[in-house]
């Protein structure tokens with residue numbers, strides 16, 4: 001129970017600090033809304049070769065992709081905040097207490113998950129105005145997928161941040177990871193457009209499975225194999241990422 | 255004995271461009287710290303003070319050697335050591351956007367203390383460190399001295415048996431430093447053992463019950479400041495004379511408390527080595543006057559910890 005209590009303590013503090021910073025909250029909501037309003041209108045014509053004829057259909061393809069995108073990027077760049085904490089001595093101060101090292105990681109990652117789900121909720125509600133329709137059960141499962149992705153990517157980012165200890169190293173590393181992940185996941189446009197070789201390469205990208213699964217859920221196709229496959233792949237990777245990053249918390253020097 | 259170490263070692267590998275270098279930060283440190291004392295670690299930059307402290311505080315794993323801290327084996331049960339100690343890092347530990355009260359309550363709770371007790375303790379610590387006035391302001395609005403006091407309060411909020419303070423007074427003005435000394439002494443009266451590092455000679459001298467002088471990863475001397483100074487040299491009285499040097503030398507050589515005497519190279523004075531300069535000085539004056547020798551000047555030099563450092567390492571700690 002100590003572990004749960006520790007996790008709650010770290011999470012509550014992180015949440016409090018996050019909400020204290022209204023600029024962040026504003027940016028976190030503003031950016032996805034811009035995507036929704038300014039990028040999505042391009043979609044219907046672009047997706048017409050796939051048989052998309054209405055706004056609703058276009059949003060059903062685009063919104064899940066956008067949400068996965070936010071989950072990946074939101075997570076991957078959390079490490080910067082941790083480096084600031086390292087520099088301020090906050091991490092070292094926590095590490096001399098008996099607090100669980102898993103809690104140090106999970107408390108932070110859970111804050112990232114909560115803020116992502118809040119963003120996702122706002123976007124989903126807005127999309128309803130553009131005639132997006134999705135069953136609540138499917139939606140909750142899709143949010144579970146997003147939560148796992150955010151947990152995984154933020155854990156990876158924290159682990160890398162503790163290992164490299166400098167923004168100058170973290171930024172290019174995270175960009176290098178994010179770019180192929182993004183391009184090979186069919187996030188912005190479905191990979192149905194892709195030539196065969198590209199589709200084969202994308203099969204090795206776990207996020208491509210996650211995007212397919214999330215899209216299936218938004219399409220109301222919960223029985224689609226991609227749903228459980230995507231969830232399973234993401235869950236396994238999340239466990240590995242959390243385990244590794246918590247170890248970094250336990251052994252990080254300075 | 256609340257802290258005991260033997261042969262504690264740590265080296266770091268660092269890369270400079272292509273070249274890999276090994277820095278032996280701590281090379282076999284043996285220490286004994288008694289319960290309830292203020293123990294000081296004195297040494298220049300890079301001596302290995304912080305590295306030793308971080309090992310004792312379980313933040314880095316030693317390469318070799320052994321240590322017990324607050325009755326617990328450091329290698330075998332670092333988790334239990336953590337529960338019994340407090341540690342205040344050299345570089346500070348507060349977050350810009352938090353308030354002192356929030357930080358204190360969180361820190362107490364991370365040690366397993368319940369919410370209401372944590373709130374009480376925080377209020378008491380804020381009071382004791384004269385921080386109540388700013389308690390609910392963000393840490394980024396504090397002065398350096400106020401912020402340092404928050405650091406120390408964070409380190410002792412769970413009432414540990416031993417607290418490690420890494421350079422608690424660096425960057426403070428003389429008045430804040432004196433305040434900090436009082437606060438550290440207060441911790442001692444509460445029964446806490448305080449282990450501090452410093453590169454201020456005066457601080458080691460005035461504040462610490464016992465000190466260890468560290469240089470280049472090794473402890474070169476250990477003891478009470480008074481004993482260390484006594485061990486290396488006597489008090490030295492230098493008398494300046496207008497001639498009659500030989501006569502004065504014969505006179506003073508026969509005085510019992512002068513253990514050694516030498517003529518200055520310049521030929522216009524003497525150097526007397528005595529046990530206690532403060533009582534010897536008036537007697538020297540009287541002796542010379544009685545025999546009609548006129549004095550040009552007289553000066554007393556008592557050994558400082560810097561002399562101890564100089565004797566042990568061949569270098570001076572005081573930057574000139």
Ligand SMILES: Nc1ncnc2c1ncn2[C@@H]1O[C@H](COP(=O)(O)OP(=O)(O)OP(=O)(O)O)[C@@H](O)[C@H]1O
Pocket residue numbers: 253254266267268277278279297298299300301302303304305306344453
């Ligand atoms: N993480 C590290 N990686 C590489 N070298 C290190 C590391 N930490 C310390 N060192 C080196 O070990 C030596 C001892 O450093 P340490 O910080 O213990 O000195 P210090 O006595 O605390 O000095 P100061 O008075 O400047 O704080 C230094 O040469 C330092 O460069």
Ligand SMILES: [Mg+2]
Pocket residue numbers: 303304305344420
């Ligand atoms: Mg230091």
